[in-house]
Amino acid sequence: MLCFCLSTLNTTHSQNQQELSPTLIQWGSCDPSVVNDTSLTCGFLDVPLDYHDSSAGTARLALIKANATGERRGTVFFNPGGPGGSGLAFLNDIKDTLLGLTGGVYDIVGWDPRGVGNLTMPGEIFCFDTLEEYEAFFNGTIELTGIEETGNFANASDVQALFNQAPIMQAKYEELGRRCLNSPNGRYLRYIGTAATVRDMVSIADALEGPGTPINYLGISYGTLIGSWFINVFPERVGRVVFDGVIDPVFFSTHETSLNVASLLVSTDTIYKALVTGCALSGPSGCAAAAEGDGPLDVDAKVQALLKAAYDAEKANTSVPITSGQIRVQLNGELYSPSDWSHFMNLVYPNLVKQVEAEAPDPVSPLLQSENIVPRHTTTNRRVTKRLGTVNNSPSYTLPAIFCADSPDVHGTTMTDVFEAVIAGTRNVSHMFGSAWPSPLYECSFWPVRSVERYGGPFDKTPANKILIASNIFDPITPLPRAQAVADRLGGNAVLVQMNGFGHTTLAEPSKCMEDIMAAYMVDGTLPANGTVCEADADFEVFDGVNTSAILANLLDGGA
Numbered sequence: 001m002l003c004f005c006l007s008t009l010n011t012t013h014s015q016n017q018q019e020l021s022p023t024l025i026q027w028g029s030c031d032p033s034v035v036n037d038t039s040l041t042c043g044f045l046d047v048p049l050d051y052h053d054s055s056a057g058t059a060r061l062a063l064i065k066a067n068a069t070g071e072r073r074g075t076v077f078f079n080p081g082g083p084g085g086s087g088l089a090f091l092n093d094i095k096d097t098l099l100g101l102t103g104g105v106y107d108i109v110g111w112d113p114r115g116v117g118n119l120t121m122p123g124e125i126f127c128f129d130t131l132e133e134y135e136a137f138f139n140g141t142i143e144l145t146g147i148e149e150t151g152n153f154a155n156a157s158d159v160q161a162l163f164n165q166a167p168i169m170q171a172k173y174e175e176l177g178r179r180c181l182n183s184p185n186g187r188y189l190r191y192i193g194t195a196a197t198v199r200d201m202v203s204i205a206d207a208l209e210g211p212g213t214p215i216n217y218l219g220i221s222y223g224t225l226i227g228s229w230f231i232n233v234f235p236e237r238v239g240r241v242v243f244d245g246v247i248d249p250v251f252f253s254t255h256e257t258s259l260n261v262a263s264l265l266v267s268t269d270t271i272y273k274a275l276v277t278g279c280a281l282s283g284p285s286g287c288a289a290a291a292e293g294d295g296p297l298d299v300d301a302k303v304q305a306l307l308k309a310a311y312d313a314e315k316a317n318t319s320v321p322i323t324s325g326q327i328r329v330q331l332n333g334e335l336y337s338p339s340d341w342s343h344f345m346n347l348v349y350p351n352l353v354k355q356v357e358a359e360a361p362d363p364v365s366p367l368l369q370s371e372n373i374v375p376r377h378t379t380t381n382r383r384v385t386k387r388l389g390t391v392n393n394s395p396s397y398t399l400p401a402i403f404c405a406d407s408p409d410v411h412g413t414t415m416t417d418v419f420e421a422v423i424a425g426t427r428n429v430s431h432m433f434g435s436a437w438p439s440p441l442y443e444c445s446f447w448p449v450r451s452v453e454r455y456g457g458p459f460d461k462t463p464a465n466k467i468l469i470a471s472n473i474f475d476p477i478t479p480l481p482r483a484q485a486v487a488d489r490l491g492g493n494a495v496l497v498q499m500n501g502f503g504h505t506t507l508a509e510p511s512k513c514m515e516d517i518m519a520a521y522m523v524d525g526t527l528p529a530n531g532t533v534c535e536a537d538a539d540f541e542v543f544d545g546v547n548t549s550a551i552l553a554n555l556l557d558g559g560a
């Protein structure tokens with residue numbers, strides 16, 4: 001569930017977009033297999049595969065538009081991150097949220113970037129024909145089972161077991177790279193990446209609003225890397241631009257992704273503590289893992305015992321259906337979306353307990369407080385993963401196809417180096433999630449291709465307009481210090497707003513305060529005082545009767 005990180009670049013090309021002959025985008029109805037909101041319209045735009053080599057041919061971008069609800073002032077472009085999130089699917093799902101954040105006075109335009117979905121060409125990257133082929137390929141490796149360790153790699157035999165997998169996993173990832181190159185879209189891999197995507201956005205803007213017009217953009221998560229490359233390659237085109245859930249482009253371009261995953265996890269264990277704190281505050285009626293009178297430490301102890309039971313079961317029989325490593329990955333994914341915590345702890349967690357109980361040598365049921373669980377309300381999960389056009393459930397490799405192709409082209413890193421980083425990150429940064437595996441980010445050292453164009457800086461150009469940067473104080477993958485670094489680098493050209501909340505991007509929890517700030521900026525260009533802090537909405541209950549501020553207050557009191 002870890003998504004993203006780094007890059008670099010040795011590009012000499014930047015500034016000037018090659019002029020396209022004026023293109024008219026024909027808007028019409030959307031493909032109903034992908035978009036079912038009939039108020040949205042769709043279209044296509046052809047662009048050069050390589051903006052510096054027209055002989056490479058053309059790409060075709062699938063576009064989507066939500067009309068402004070008020071008096072139209074132009075267009076806001078949107079990217080949902082991932083990388084690999086589908087602009088089409090996302091706009092279909094959260095059109096109203098996006099119209100709210102932009103005051104309703106802009107058309108919202110999203111698109112499936114190169115490598116995404118099955119309408120844009122080149123589309124989604126699949127390196128296996130079927131899920132079964134993928135599973136057979138990785139059979140017997142940590143790719144399928146996760147990493148078994150008890151937290152902090154305290155047992156030397158867990159460390160040894162991991163290092164024993166290093167030559168196997170390295171060979172697998174190298175072979176994977178060859179498979180991807182030989183896949184149907186393999187010959188396009190070098191044309192997929194953030195630099196091309198930035199130029200594509202400019203091409204779409206040129207076609208819609210005219211060459212040279214200001215470009216308004218809302219980028220979340222990996223979409224902020226698109227944003228950083230955009231505002232530095234085309235500073236004169238910067239209109240109103242919002243980043244939310246920030247990747248630091250300098251760190252990305254100067255550090256090897258696979259070796260620095262832990263640096264993104266500085267808040268991750270804190271968010272886990274928030275989850276168990278919220279569970280304890282809600283009590284047995286609101287959270288299945290809480291007994292009457294339980295504090296956060298008691299709930300934490302149950303989760304740890306569940307992980308330990310799964311770990312012991314795997315030691316007794318390596319073929320168990322669910323491992324502690326897999327539970328860790330699942331729990332890590334939850335941290336992105338507090339709106340899902342109640343559902344997770346009341347419906348998913350009890351099932352995990354049952355599964356582990358079935359495989360464990362010893363009884364596990366005390367780990368679960370209540371057997372009679374009343375399903376609680378479930379709120380929309382806005383996580384940024386949505387795969388279009390998956391055939392036979394084959395996993396998508398679009399994330400590494402974009403992120404690794406953008407990242408530094410380092411040679412000679414071994415899987416042993418990567419595992420050393422995993423162990424150090426687990427011990428020093430995130431005891432709970434440093435060992436979460438797999439993550440596409442670990443594939444970058446072995447990825448066979450880099451994009452024909454990458455942008456490595458400078459990242460302190462002066463944009464034509466000031467931008468707005470938003471970050472949760474606790475984000476599991478794009479931590480606040482990265483947003484601060486980007487704001488610092490932009491100096492007077494960026495205002496940073498923090499939200500006292502948890503999850504990935506400020507959209508993870510509803511906040512009228514954030515929404516008003518973004519809308520005021522988008523509509524009038526009004527920026528709040530630098531350093532403004534927003535709260536999540538007080539009536540947003542993470543668990544029954546427990547709001548974000550209650551969790552934060554108790555976290556400070558000692559938490560888990």
Ligand SMILES: *[C@@H]1O[C@H](CO)[C@@H](O)[C@H](O)[C@H]1NC(C)=O
Nearest residue numbers: 034035036037038089092093
């Ligand atoms: C549209 O798709 C979403 C899932 O993407 C689904 O939840 C919803 O029910 C669908 N709506 C209609 C009208 O088909």
Ligand SMILES: *[C@@H]1O[C@H](CO)[C@@H](O)[C@H](O)[C@H]1NC(C)=O
Nearest residue numbers: 038039040041066067068072
């Ligand atoms: C969106 O706006 C355009 C231009 O104003 C209009 O032609 C079109 O009918 C609108 N589409 C919808 C679905 O309302």
Ligand SMILES: *[C@@H]1O[C@H](CO)[C@@H](O)[C@H](O)[C@H]1NC(C)=O
Nearest residue numbers: 132134135136137138139140
């Ligand atoms: C995985 O390997 C085991 C033997 O190590 C074999 O029994 C099993 O059939 C394999 N599974 C797949 C999906 O290839």
Ligand SMILES: *[C@@H]1O[C@H](CO)[C@@H](O)[C@H](O)[C@H]1NC(C)=O
Nearest residue numbers: 150154155156157158315316
């Ligand atoms: C470490 O793991 C090994 C192998 O699973 C086990 O035999 C040993 O008891 C463990 N040591 C500790 C201190 O838990």
Ligand SMILES: *[C@@H]1O[C@H](CO)[C@@H](O)[C@H](O)[C@H]1NC(C)=O
Nearest residue numbers: 316317318319320321322359
């Ligand atoms: C190990 O677990 C697998 C999968 O649940 C099961 O089929 C097998 O019988 C177990 N082996 C032993 C020795 O219990």
Ligand SMILES: *[C@@H]1O[C@H](CO)[C@@H](O)[C@H](O)[C@H]1NC(C)=O
Nearest residue numbers: 033034118119387388389390
């Ligand atoms: C495209 O993807 C959607 C969603 O996964 C699927 O329903 C549709 O059949 C796909 N279309 C094609 C042409 O593959």
Ligand SMILES: *[C@@H]1O[C@H](CO)[C@@H](O)[C@H](O)[C@H]1NC(C)=O
Nearest residue numbers: 420423424425426427428429
């Ligand atoms: C992180 O942990 C490793 C042990 O795995 C240790 O050698 C290293 O010094 C630590 N690094 C930092 C920056 O604390």
Ligand SMILES: *[C@@H]1O[C@H](CO)[C@@H](O)[C@H](O)[C@H]1NC(C)=O
Nearest residue numbers: 487488491492493494496530
């Ligand atoms: C806002 O504050 C940040 C520090 O958090 C600073 O880096 C940035 O330059 C400030 N921006 C303005 C416009 O003062």
Ligand SMILES: *[C@@H]1O[C@H](CO)[C@@H](O)[C@H](O)[C@H]1NC(C)=O
Nearest residue numbers: 538539540546547548549550
């Ligand atoms: C949010 O939680 C705090 C602390 O428990 C409480 O004082 C406040 O009333 C709650 N707000 C709402 C709207 O429930």
